[in-house]
Amino acid sequence: xxxxxxQVDRGHNMSTSVxxxxxxxxxxxxxxxxxxxxxxxxxxxGHQAVRLVPATLAIERSRRTALVDAILVRARxxxxxxxxxxxxxxxxxxxxxxxx
Numbered sequence: 001x002x003x004x005x006x007q008v009d010r011g012h013n014m015s016t017s018v019x020x021x022x023x024x025x026x027x028x029x030x031x032x033x034x035x036x037x038x039x040x041x042x043x044x045x046g047h048q049a050v051r052l053v054p055a056t057l058a059i060e061r062s063r064r065t066a067l068v069d070a071i072l073v074r075a076r077x078x079x080x081x082x083x084x085x086x087x088x089x090x091x092x093x094x095x096x097x098x099x100x
Contacts, residue, residue: 015039020049 034040034052094100
């Protein structure tokens with residue numbers, strides 16, 4: 001027994017269940033909907049078999065900003081004071097400014 005389309009309310013997310021045999025005909029649309037964040041479940045004989053999810057999950061802008069900020073903080077903590085880049089190659093040149 002296969003079920004065609006059943007929508008289950010999970011708060012404000014809707015879950016769509018589609019039988020594997022029906023999914024074959026609707027695959028492009030189902031993938032597009034899963035990429036947009038809809039919960040798509042493929043069923044086999046009325047039982048959940050697989051869930052379609054985007055390969056790369058969209059990260060909210062605020063979370064992405066927080067991750068970048070955390071990386072910058074760690075990078076600054078690891079940075080060490082080195083010689084001035086303006087003077088690191090002085091030993092290669094003579095007093096006249098030519099290679100020596």
